Ligand code: NAP
């Protein structure tokens with residue numbers, strides 16, 4: 001029988017890659033699609049899957065939408081990727097972030113509980129929940145200490161996922177994913193902001209790149225690898241929580257250097273530090289321990305940061321040349 005999946009946030013970076021993965025596995029894929037005045041379907045077009053994903057209009061903050069999406073999709077597996085996901089914005093819109101990123105997950109859990117409690121649920125949790133890190137390498141047992149309204153909202157959604165699992169016996173799993181990037185990353189996130197600038201500088205369209213705290217360190221992986229871990233979690237007999245990471249951490253500065261070097265440029269001649277991009281409270285360093293995911297899911301990150309940076313710079317150069 002054809003398996004059916006519902007993906008919230010299907011128009012986002014991970015939603016697009018996950019939808020592609022599921023389609024390739026023969027799933028019928030439904031996507032919750034929040035109406036916007038501008039075009040948000042470009043990633044589904046980029047992966048050439050727009051006509052194969054069944055888009056269901058709805059918003060995570062609207063319980064009727066989540067119930068209707070469950071009824072219409074008759075999903076066996078639900079991946080909750082929808083969120084206000086930009087950390088910096090979460091200080092400007094903390095309440096909206098709470099509604100979408102926190103309560104939105106509960107709307108989805110309630111919709112499942114009311115319509116088909118046997119459906120399996122994946123919650124997109126995040127390394128931002130570790131925030132001010134309590135251990136040098138963060139695993140499933142590391143205490144949380146979120147540092148932004150986004151991290152706090154995600155922590156609420158995470159514990160609600162655990163709670164619905166323990167209270168109602170739901171197959172609800174939480175993937176604590178560290179930063180993962182790709183050519184489909186939103187332009188406001190630092191890896192894509194850098195590769196966009198590298199291409200524009202190389203093509204003579206821009207001179208400088210303004211950044212905030214380039215001493216921050218992140219454990220960066222490739223989104224195409226990470227969506228496989230999401231799927232694997234829902235194929236397990238028992239629900240559980242997993243850290244998904246590479247186990248290597250790098251400064252924003254070095255990540256930048258690698259990208260500029262790809263086109264023969266020196267980042268030091270182009271990067272300007274701008275206070276505007278500093279955050280009210282910073283997550284200084286993140287480094288994940290993916291041992292449990294390797295042992296139980298057989299999952300491992302396979303794309304090195306250098307390969308990822310080159311992939312993103314090359315895609316950006318091609319975009320830049322196409323746009324003229
Ligand atoms: P993304 O590109 O920002 O995508 C977010 C998605 O959520 C978009 O499709 C967006 O739709 C949708 N959305 C926003 N508000 C919504 C609402 N009110 N109702 C329904 N949908 C709404 O994020 P991503 O990088 O793919 O990440 C996917 C998920 O994983 C997110 O929950 C994120 O917080 C989490 N996460 C990401 C990372 C990472 O490094 N990428 C790491 C850990 C966890 P529009 O396009 O219409 O705005």
Ligand code: F7E
Pocket residue numbers: 085086087088125126127128177178179180188189190191193210211212213214216217218252277278279282283
């Ligand atoms: O920042 C520093 C910034 O915005 C990374 C989201 O997917 O991953 C992402 O959150 C670091 C931070 O990602 C600029 O201060 C310096 O230390 O790319 P980012 P993030 O905040 O780590 C987690 C796991 C998620 O769950 C989130 O949804 O880079 N940084 N200068 C800058 N960051 C940005 N955006 N822009 C700068 O100019």
